Amino acid sequence: MNIPVQQLPSGGYGYGFSDIKVSPMSFLQITQYLEGLPEDDKLEKYLYEINNLISEDKRILDCYLMDVDFLIFFKKLITISGDSTVVVKIPCPKCGKIVDKKISLDHDIHFRQIDQSVMEGSFIELGGNKYETIVPTVKSFFKVFEKYLKYRKIEDLDIIKTIALVKDFDIKGNQIEDDILGATHGDITLIKALQELYTNRLEPVEVICPNCGTNEETGERSGFMVDVTSLTMDFFRDIRINCPIDGTKIVFKQARQG
Numbered sequence: 001m002n003i004p005v006q007q008l009p010s011g012g013y014g015y016g017f018s019d020i021k022v023s024p025m026s027f028l029q030i031t032q033y034l035e036g037l038p039e040d041d042k043l044e045k046y047l048y049e050i051n052n053l054i055s056e057d058k059r060i061l062d063c064y065l066m067d068v069d070f071l072i073f074f075k076k077l078i079t080i081s082g083d084s085t086v087v088v089k090i091p092c093p094k095c096g097k098i099v100d101k102k103i104s105l106d107h108d109i110h111f112r113q114i115d116q117s118v119m120e121g122s123f124i125e126l127g128g129n130k131y132e133t134i135v136p137t138v139k140s141f142f143k144v145f146e147k148y149l150k151y152r153k154i155e156d157l158d159i160i161k162t163i164a165l166v167k168d169f170d171i172k173g174n175q176i177e178d179d180i181l182g183a184t185h186g187d188i189t190l191i192k193a194l195q196e197l198y199t200n201r202l203e204p205v206e207v208i209c210p211n212c213g214t215n216e217e218t219g220e221r222s223g224f225m226v227d228v229t230s231l232t233m234d235f236f237r238d239i240r241i242n243c244p245i246d247g248t249k250i251v252f253k254q255a256r257q258g
Ligand SMILES: [Zn+2]
Pocket: 092, 093, 094, 095, 096, 097, 209, 210, 211, 212, 213
């Protein structure tokens, strides 16, 4: 299926094409995906997820990383369910109960609106050095990511994504890295603000636990917030839950008499 770029977290600002192709994975594709998934290596896993999207549409390379983070989640969601709602199982952080939460793409998934001026980039000062920020596409992120995939100096994906926000990594990579890793006080606030602006555009979803979600005195309901993109999806289990078969799909042969 084709997603209009206006419906992506970036709002499609600056794209040279109008839609991007993302389809549900077939049985064979899920099987192959699970076989190849590098479970224990967060960086390799992220590369694998992006390459999974690129295999369907090469223009993913020109998409903003913030959009691709959403598309990784979106592809899983449409693989699991045919009607853009999906039931996921989330442990309650208070009592540990596994809560079933129905997530609807139309009602629960919201992006924080992005301002066009934000998409133009900005000037910042970090560690006493002046920098320009960019909104990284997959292509420009890969230039930064390759270095960390190879040398493993940093294995935290959020930090690598933050480093990719600063222009001229190819020229001043070490200095940028030092200024981000060594940031103190106000510089930390600045880095956090940049992360807020350019990554994680998806609003968290509220989940209410049936055990401890209701305050007994006031009757008030309060839940906990989850970042839906971080939810682990177990494809075959989740497909079974979300797409149950009815009695017409399998008709058993009658046992022969006598
Ligand atoms: Zn609970």
